[in-house]
Amino acid sequence: MRLPKERDTEMNRMRNAALAGAMAMAWALPAQAEQLIYGFQAELLEYRQGDGEDSFVWDFDALIGTDELKLVWRSEGERVQGTEGFEALENQLRLQFPVSTFFDAVVGIQASTPDGMPDRYNAVLGLKGLAPQWFEIDADLYLSDHSFFRFEGEYEAMLTNRLILTPNLELTVPLQDDLAYDQAAGGATIEAGLRLSYDLIDRAVSPYVGVNYERSYGGTADLIRAAGDKNGVLSVVFGTRLMF
């Protein structure tokens, strides 16, 4: 009988923390409070085995809010095995609100703070939602002195009701040069993945294996080559999706 009680207190604590977070956006809460929506969703949490370079990569959203407005903390990063610090580290605070049946508008701020490179801060304007034929879409403009556009799309193909094949595509197009980041205006970078996951515990824990391929084009490709790095990296990935 003790265990559930402890779980309840923990739930209460979590709810209190959630409430505190919600007060930060008090202006957005409707007069008649409905139950707060909160959750954590990691699309990627994986180990990548590439050409002689292994890395740990994550991409998650933690959210709190209502049907009308959600506050999302989005974090993405990469840590290369055997090196100090983060190869890539991006954190965003995003406000998300519905603009159509299936789409939310996004406004927010993004901080890119990898080690060994200058920090970048962007305003974020975007759309997130579900396109026809069940494509999950994120399209964001990152605006600053080093603006860029990023599109992310994902599709979940149900092989069975638990075994799911997920192709995804991420396209980044620099709108201005950012030489410190090896980005040339118009030089796109494409990252494509294919992951096979299995819903082990509900939809909370879904381990996967897959492949990931990253390649840059145009001026960005030139900058990468000039820096002596390899363009066109194929990795095998092992990881898990999480949703709480």
Place this chain on the structure above:
Amino acid sequence: MPTIEPWRAAIAAGASIILSATTAAHSETYDISVDKIRIDAGDFRKSGIGYNNSQTPTILRFKEGEDVTLNVTNNLGEDTSIHWHGLILPFDQDGVPKISFDGIKPGETFTYNFPIKQAGTYWFHSHSGFQEPDGAYGAIVIEPRGGERIRANRDYVVQLTDTHPQRGKRIMRNLKMSADYYNRSQRTLQDLIKDSGNIGLKAALEDRKMWGRMRMMPTDVEDVQGFTPMINGESTEQNWTGLFKPGEKVRLRLINSSAMAYFDLRIPGLKMTVVQADGNDVKPVTVDELRISVAETYDVIVQPKENRVYSIVAESMGRTALVRGTLAPREGMAGPVPPLREKPRLTMADMGGMMGGMGMKGHVMQNAVMPLDDMSGMDHSAMTGTDQPMAGMDHSQMAGAAPAPQAKAKPMDHSTMAGSDNSMAGMDHSAMENTKGQDDPFYAPGSGLTPNASNGGKFLSYDDLTARKPLYKDRPATREIELRLTGNMERYIWSINGKKLSEAEPIVLKYGERVRFKFVNETMMSHPMHLHGMWSILDTGKGKYDPIKHTVSVAPGTTVYTETEVDVTGQWAFHCHLSYHADAGMFRKVVIEGGPA
């Protein structure tokens, strides 16, 4: 199979659980405690809520004409409440927090006191948070003044529920994070291969493309799957049993106390004679199987003649789970457990109502409706060969007109069709005669949800219900109120007329009026609509003999009318009885103006 324990047999024998009854002339007092309990569902255990410290639902036995006093003690760490579902009583006794009263605080004992003005089978449950899905429900049996008129040798409550391993709050949060979180009946690659075999790859892909364009799932029949159905707090393996002697008449008081699951119930080998619906007598109608929506009750009489075991089989409408109970001539027997039948798929007919809503400018939360040109571009040939041909679809709705009232299933009127003549021409009209479903005017023609009896026999329809004794004089309604049942599946928002409870003004009724409610289901799910405090007279075209109900299910793509004599005062709740739909906003407060103070 496990043997029946003595205590279970005692309940099975129909022994009433009478809780410290102190008899006065016409007044009874009952004590009910609301407790945190462990629920054993056989295949899992969970912490939940139970009345009187038990997962066996408490049965309250009242007599028509008496005054009851109910002392409800809240032993939980949070507020609670009890709503007496279907009882006609003063509004401050109705037990809905924020509408009837302030709720019952932890540690507090609240005393309800009201006269019993009716007879029949009802139930009670918490109206606070998700306590009802967590186990806070029980049964009410009211004996008519002068004793039971329906003669039976045995009398059992058969109370159904859909016990889920997770707590209600968690389920709601998961649904908001991902509306298909619990849908494990989605169409997969295997289904695509199977469908390709049946109707060809091109047609199968076309069909998927069409659903994909709308971002809808034809398998979205049950929002919350993964539950273990139970009868009187017992799962299939725990095997609730009712005893009989061959030849005896057995009255079963069926109550669906589920949070989300509709059940199709049958007793293979026996006919069921329906004698009551929602506590009110109906002209007896004999069926092989019936569908009991969430929060409804049906009383049936069965007469097992053979000296053998019979199974009570309640299979969820989405065919994701079933529970077997037993009727047996002696203890220690268990009826056979049949396999689940094939899962239903929604059809274009179930979307009919969504097109009806096309004219209005829904707010962004609402599911936008498929544009007309999408509809006319639809490849009808892809549909004709599927399980549920769209033959019966009401094309008048495609024109964007308001959905026609679902009177009787009418032959399709091609003259009203607009914009799709070409594709219609190629349609296989012979398929129309082959629709699997029986004609039931309370389902959209061609609906994937139209029920069929497992043995090919008679399945109960609302259309079969006829009031035995009308409660009211028949008179024309003073006005009509349209309630469009709306929602956004993907965001898991449910609403009425496009507005959630938090965004809507109360519905104002006038004392003494007879109001006609027009329910237009613009979603793809069924909604059991429950008006507190007043009867809902379901329009089946029988005038004063229309059945009198407290909960009316509105199937996808249909329009249903009810009439209500506003003969009470105060304020009341009016909502979809699917727990997570009600909480998501498909809920209204009803305020009554005027009347005796």
